[in-house]
Amino acid sequence: MNKEPIILAIESSCDDTGAAILKGQQVLSNIVASQKVHEIYGGVVPELASRAHQQNIVPVIDTAIKKAKINKKDINAVAFTKGPGLLGSLLVGSSFAKSFSLAMNIPLISVNHMQGHILSHFIDEGQKIPNFPFLCLTVSGGHTQIVKIDSPYQMQILGTTIDDAAGEAFDKSAKILGLPYPGGPLIDKHAKNGDIHAFKFGKPKVKELDFSFSGLKTSILYSIQKNIKKDPNFISKNLPDICASIQHTIVNILIEKTMKAIKQTGIKEIAIAGGVSANSYLRDQFEKLATDKKYNLYIPKFEYCTDNAAMIAIAGYYKFIQKDFAKQDSTPSSRLIF
Ligand code: KG4
Ligand code: ZN
Numbered sequence: 001m002n003k004e005p006i007i008l009a010i011e012s013s014c015d016d017t018g019a020a021i022l023k024g025q026q027v028l029s030n031i032v033a034s035q036k037v038h039e040i041y042g043g044v045v046p047e048l049a050s051r052a053h054q055q056n057i058v059p060v061i062d063t064a065i066k067k068a069k070i071n072k073k074d075i076n077a078v079a080f081t082k083g084p085g086l087l088g089s090l091l092v093g094s095s096f097a098k099s100f101s102l103a104m105n106i107p108l109i110s111v112n113h114m115q116g117h118i119l120s121h122f123i124d125e126g127q128k129i130p131n132f133p134f135l136c137l138t139v140s141g142g143h144t145q146i147v148k149i150d151s152p153y154q155m156q157i158l159g160t161t162i163d164d165a166a167g168e169a170f171d172k173s174a175k176i177l178g179l180p181y182p183g184g185p186l187i188d189k190h191a192k193n194g195d196i197h198a199f200k201f202g203k204p205k206v207k208e209l210d211f212s213f214s215g216l217k218t219s220i221l222y223s224i225q226k227n228i229k230k231d232p233n234f235i236s237k238n239l240p241d242i243c244a245s246i247q248h249t250i251v252n253i254l255i256e257k258t259m260k261a262i263k264q265t266g267i268k269e270i271a272i273a274g275g276v277s278a279n280s281y282l283r284d285q286f287e288k289l290a291t292d293k294k295y296n297l298y299i300p301k302f303e304y305c306t307d308n309a310a311m312i313a314i315a316g317y318y319k320f321i322q323k324d325f326a327k328q329d330s331t332p333s334s335r336l337i338f
Contacts, residue, residue: 005076005320008100009313010061012093013085013113014141015044017056018309019064021075022317025124028068030303030310033060042175050088057096064309075106079316082110082326083336084142090332098328109316110326112336113307114138114145117273119152119318120304120311130298134269137258139276140307141167141182144211144254146261149271152318155338158261159209166250166276169213173220173246177235187243188279194244199223201249209261211253220246251282255289262295271298278305 004024011018015038020030033056038044065072080097083090094110101108118136122129130136130149135158138145144161164172167184174183202219204212224242227234235242254276262268272286283299290297304311319325 005317006070006074007077007079007109007313007316007320008061008064008075009079009111009309009316010057010093010097011081011113011116011307011309011312012053012057012089013081013083014089014307015049015052016307017053017060018307018312019061020309020313021064021068021070022123022310022313025122025314025317027123027125027310027313028070029064030308031060031064031067032308039180042181043171044086044181046086046088049086050092053089053092057092061096072104075104077107077109077316077320077325078104079109079111079312079319081113081116081312081332082330083113083333085113085332085334087332087334090334094330094332102328107320107325108328108330109319109324110330111312111315111319112338113312114143115155115338116311116315118147118149118155118271119315120273120300120308121271121298122152123304123310123314125301128298130269130271130296133267134271134298135258135261135265135267136271136273137254137277138274139166139254139272139282140274141165141171143274144213146209146257148265148267152315153322157338158265159211159257161211161213162206163212163214164217166211166213166254167274169216169250170276172217176221176224177239177242184276184279187247188281190240190243191247191281192240194240194242196244196248198238198241199245201245203249203253209257209264211257213250213253216249216253247279247281251279251285254282255285259289268295269298270295273300273305275306278302
């Protein structure tokens with residue numbers, strides 16, 4: 001095939017149902033249906049997530065095809081998220097993709113969700129793209145990784161979290177403060193009017209390029225409980241300062257480890273990806289660091305930070321040009337590593 005392939009991609013690893021259509025590296029449509037049902041539970045409820053995906057998947061794909069102004073017969077391949085993620089959620093997307101591939105007689109492509117986050121930098125919107133090799137801090141609700149990327153096909157995880165992910169640290173802190181799920185964006189919002197030095201929380205000591213966030217969560221919990229004993233209205237009186245201090249602590253941990261990775265590898269091409277890369281303070285701090293130290297920094301557009309299917313489609317595109325197709329007996333995997 002000489003012309004640019006048209007790829008339909010489906011993302012259903014967690015609580016967002018996404019469908020996107022790319023022509024080559026350009027987005028024709030990118031639709032995400034977020035699930036509100038989890039807000040009151042303080043986290044994603046897996047069974048409710050799979051049910052919501054079942055309800056959303058056909059309308060979301062239909063909308064993606066209509067918005068792309070194509071006919072479904074124009075689609076050259078269908079890509080889906082194989083993992084990591086919630087198994088019940090992944091099964092909805094993979095089953096749809098397999099059926100579509102069979103019905104339309106087109107290749108099926110399986111994509112690693114975390115590689116999708118990283119490759120979102122290569123969705124073509126005329127922006128500058130990272131030069132290989134580059135380092136990517138991939139921070140989401142389920143993962144925190146520093147990855148060295150040699151090519152779209154060769155990636156190495158240099159460091160990872162030994163317990164909670166950075167997104168979880170945001171969400172669990174928010175839950176302690178009585179904020180609904182997902183709390184990350186709300187901490188970001190309240191922190192804008194707060195003092196980053198108002199409260200101090202214990203920072204973890206973890207070897208090499210690995211991360212840990214569970215101790216921080218406990219430190220935040222104890223500190224809040226202690227203050228509430230003195231003043232029952234402590235949270236409402238100090239919300240911006242608490243949020244700014246929590247955010248500052250998490251972002252500092254991420255920046256310190258990224259700097260360590262830069263020092264160890266000598267690589268000065270730095271990217272961030274994943275839901276937490278939407279955090280305004282993280283973006284600002286990385287921009288400051290890049291200016292100070294003369295690193296080249298790459299930050300995705302907001303819509304490509306949090307879960308979306310355009311990132312699955314771009315990863316699918318790279319597999320398509322290598323004819324790296326999945327078989328019909330391919331199964332999703334909740335703990336998929338690269
Ligand atoms: O990549 P993503 O959409 O889903 C996963 O693959 O997990 O990341 C979701 C995570 C959630 O923990 C959410 O709270 C966090 O990204 N997040 C943020 C912000 N926007 C999303 N965390 C802090 N600040 C934000 N602005
Ligand atoms: Zn994600």
